[in-house]
Amino acid sequence: SEGPIFQRVALIGLGLIAGSMSLAMREGGLAARVVGYARSAETRDTAREIGLVDEVVDSAAEAVAGADLVVLAVPVGAMGAVAAEIAPHLAPGAILTDVGSVKQSVIDAVGPHVPEGVHFIPGHPLAGTEHSGPRSGFATLFRNRWWLLTPLPDSDPEAVEKLSALVRAMGANVDRMEAPHHDLVLAVTSHVPHLIAYTMVGVADHLRRVTESEVVRYSAAGFRDFTRIAASDPTMWRDVFLHNKDATLDILGRFAEELFVLQRAIRMGDGEHLHKYFTGTRAIRRGII
Ligand code: NAD
Numbered sequence: 001s002e003g004p005i006f007q008r009v010a011l012i013g014l015g016l017i018a019g020s021m022s023l024a025m026r027e028g029g030l031a032a033r034v035v036g037y038a039r040s041a042e043t044r045d046t047a048r049e050i051g052l053v054d055e056v057v058d059s060a061a062e063a064v065a066g067a068d069l070v071v072l073a074v075p076v077g078a079m080g081a082v083a084a085e086i087a088p089h090l091a092p093g094a095i096l097t098d099v100g101s102v103k104q105s106v107i108d109a110v111g112p113h114v115p116e117g118v119h120f121i122p123g124h125p126l127a128g129t130e131h132s133g134p135r136s137g138f139a140t141l142f143r144n145r146w147w148l149l150t151p152l153p154d155s156d157p158e159a160v161e162k163l164s165a166l167v168r169a170m171g172a173n174v175d176r177m178e179a180p181h182h183d184l185v186l187a188v189t190s191h192v193p194h195l196i197a198y199t200m201v202g203v204a205d206h207l208r209r210v211t212e213s214e215v216v217r218y219s220a221a222g223f224r225d226f227t228r229i230a231a232s233d234p235t236m237w238r239d240v241f242l243h244n245k246d247a248t249l250d251i252l253g254r255f256a257e258e259l260f261v262l263q264r265a266i267r268m269g270d271g272e273h274l275h276k277y278f279t280g281t282r283a284i285r286r287g288i289i
Contacts, residue, residue, distance in 0.1 A: 004032045005166045010067035012060055012082055014038040014047045015233075017099045017125060018073035019137025022053045024170040027139045037063040038134070039074075046134045061089040069166070072098035072110070077239035080109030092117040095159050099125055101186065101236070103150045103179035105243035111152070119159035123149045124182065125172060126190075132233040143171035150179040187247035191240055192255060195248070197230040198237075
């Protein structure tokens with residue numbers, strides 16, 4: 001309505017998140033031009049073929065040249081190398097953000113490469129699916145979702161506000177958090193649940209050797225619902241666990257303790273304990289939409 005918020009947005013990485021950002025920005029007229037780069041030629045070809053961005057370029061340097069917003073949308077483990085590659089080509093006054101699922105390690109990896117006069121504002125959209133790649137994005141992915149920003153103490157408030165305006169215009173709600181707190185919260189709400197879903201599929205795979213394809217054929221609601229996220233991208237999730245090590249190990253330790261208590265209650269036939277536990281967790285779960 002009031003014209004584009006950014007003149008030239010550079011997306012580095014052209015997967016689910018970058019693709020969805022491009023579609024949302026173009027649908028809303030939020031960027032005058034969206035330029036994209038991905039490392040693999042196959043991804044770039046696909047992005048060109050489906051018109052995911054206004055222009056696909058063949059180097060990260062070319063993508064960021066003259067951009068007033070640069071978005072790093074690559075796996076967490078690749079952020080530092082990409083930042084080093086683009087740093088000499090960033091325009092003065094540009095905003096540099098990322099969408100990585102872990103925040104402190106990205107700050108540590110990217111921060112040292114950010115040139116004077118460029119505003120680095122780390123972020124994380126709490127929106128995703130189990131799909132990945134340039135064909136997986138859609139314009140409404142961020143609608144009614146949270147988008148957490150973890151600005152640094154010296155982040156320019158005006159730049160933070162400008163990025164927040166873009167995020168809101170894509171339909172998301174902005175909140176701010178300290179990076180270490182973000183990483184602990186996300187370990188509980190996302191990272192450890194993914195790990196447990198992966199292990200549940202692993203257990204089913206053991207059983208499959210005994211029962212042939214029954215786990216797949218009779219996959220009941222519990223298994224199906226619970227393990228949907230285990231189809232997620234292995235590179236992305238490997239990087240999440242390597243880079244949010246302390247928080248995931250902390251939460252995983254607590255999870256193991258809870259599991260042992262329930263295991264003991266089952267062994268002892270302690271129905272009272274199980275009922276009380278499930279009543280408490282149901283109340284908590286019902287409080288989450
Ligand atoms: P994706 O696998 O769909 O896309 C990743 C893209 O990065 C691909 O285009 C790939 O070609 C490109 N890439 C990989 N390494 C690169 C490199 N070194 N240089 C340039 N491009 C490179 O992944 P995604 O789901 O869009 O995730 C991107 C980021 O967003 C990750 O950091 C992830 O943690 C985060 N994130 C993901 C979700 C989710 O649910 N998928 C949600 C929120 C945040």
